[in-house]
Amino acid sequence: SMWWHGTQVENYALSIVFLNACLWLVARAGPDRRCPPLVFFLAGLALLNHAQNGALTLAAGALALADRPWRTAEGRRWLSRCAAAWAIGAAPYVAVLVADIVRAGELRPALQDALGGGFQSLMFRYGWSSVVSLGAWLVQQFPSPFLLFVPLGAIALARSRARRPAAIFVAVVLAVNTAFFLGYETWDQFAF
Secondary structure, rough: HEEEEEOOOHHHHHHHHHHHHHHHHHHHOOOOOOHHHHHHHHHHHHHHHHHHHHHHHHHHHHHHHHOOOOHHHHHHHHHHHHHHHHHHHHHHHHHHHHHHHHHHHHHHHHHHHHOOOHHHHOOOOOHHHHHHHHHHHHHHHOOOOHHHHHHHHHHHHHOOOOOHHHHHHHHEEEEEEEEHHHHHOOOOOOOO
């Protein structure tokens, strides 16, 4: 699916750039250093590209809070820097949203468009078929013994202290996107 999205001349290719940049920064930080505020900036900026990139914000937030930094003054200052970096990154999205609200003349239609617009009728439609579809997607994505690498890789990532920050980040991005797209009845669910 990364190849499929990466070859589309639309916003998905740029979403992959944001995801990979955040993952690279998180992986470089390592287990003994905090997630750099630049990850938060990129997560905020990525919202302008696609609302789906909100998963990056959630992943960065989960990673930031994993070590309970609010317990120390230095940790609280670092959290403040991360929040400021995110706000600066999200400023273009907020500016467009405010312009849409002003243009629409009221809040509700602008927010509805910002949160999926006409696609909302396809969202949040969960059922047993969603779970069956997930199994089918995994087999379609990895139609060979490579399917075994999915659980093995997840276990290896979770058990590695050196990769703990990346594991948290990846787990949140995957969980958020998988949970959303299980209930999003669109023609290209497989690719998501």
